[in-house]
Amino acid sequence: MMQLIFMNKRAIFYDTETTGTRPGKDRVIEIAAYDPGKETGEAKSFCTLTYPDCPIPIESTTITGITDEMVANAPPIREALTAFLEFCAGDAVLIAHNNDAFDKLFLEAEFQRAGLKMPEWTYIDTLKWSRKYRSDLPRHSLQSLREVYGIAANQAHRALDDCIVLHQIFSRMVDDLTLSQIIDLLSKTPKIVRMPFGKHAGKNLSEVPKDYIAWLAGNGALDKPENALLRETFQKLGRLP
Numbered sequence: 001m002m003q004l005i006f007m008n009k010r011a012i013f014y015d016t017e018t019t020g021t022r023p024g025k026d027r028v029i030e031i032a033a034y035d036p037g038k039e040t041g042e043a044k045s046f047c048t049l050t051y052p053d054c055p056i057p058i059e060s061t062t063i064t065g066i067t068d069e070m071v072a073n074a075p076p077i078r079e080a081l082t083a084f085l086e087f088c089a090g091d092a093v094l095i096a097h098n099n100d101a102f103d104k105l106f107l108e109a110e111f112q113r114a115g116l117k118m119p120e121w122t123y124i125d126t127l128k129w130s131r132k133y134r135s136d137l138p139r140h141s142l143q144s145l146r147e148v149y150g151i152a153a154n155q156a157h158r159a160l161d162d163c164i165v166l167h168q169i170f171s172r173m174v175d176d177l178t179l180s181q182i183i184d185l186l187s188k189t190p191k192i193v194r195m196p197f198g199k200h201a202g203k204n205l206s207e208v209p210k211d212y213i214a215w216l217a218g219n220g221a222l223d224k225p226e227n228a229l230l231r232e233t234f235q236k237l238g239r240l241p
Helices: 059-065 077-087 099-114 126-133 144-146 159-174 179-187 209-219 225-236
Strands: 011-016 026-035 044-049 092-096 122-125
Touching: 011 059, 011 099, 011 159, 026 059, 026 077, 026 099, 026 159, 044 077, 044 159, 044 179, 077 122, 092 099, 099 122, 122 126, 126 159, 126 179, 126 225, 144 159, 159 179, 159 209
Parallel strands: 011 092, 092 122
Antiparallel strands: 011 026, 026 044
């Protein structure tokens, strides 16, 4: 497996499972982290269920497999976060799939609820990376990327399994880039010069027929988050109002 080059920083892949999708109202029920062990040569992992102090909706149990019975004797969130802090001690960079719109927001809400100070970690959102630098892919979910990179199936939507799979995926996506380079590239807006999908895939954007662009816009394809840059580029080229 390719090794990520992270200089003096620790790359920690993390994931949360929750009772829902609203960080201010829903609760974390599992948190996990995976350190591939670049510095020590020995991988380490952390995983704990947490007691959410509320019933787990059936929708969440259906996705995660985590039940009320499983978390009945789990530690409260303050205890779980204290252990998570200990695991992530040092100059760590936290990496999660959909970090910016989900996991980080839940961490912030739970740290505040627990009355703990949240460190000023640096983060990498692998969903954003995939959308920016693998625009050729039709889907960017963790499981879709797992299939693209030929990684064995895991226990999806259980936090530690997803952390380990994410490390395997990201190692392939970024190859031998350093952590600093990865963060720098995520802060930049990449250029699109060729159509990334559809029947005109590979064509220079200036050569894609306007009626096809209008059709994409009319069907909502250009409104998808992963196609925001494509829409912007068509607009700059004067090919889309």
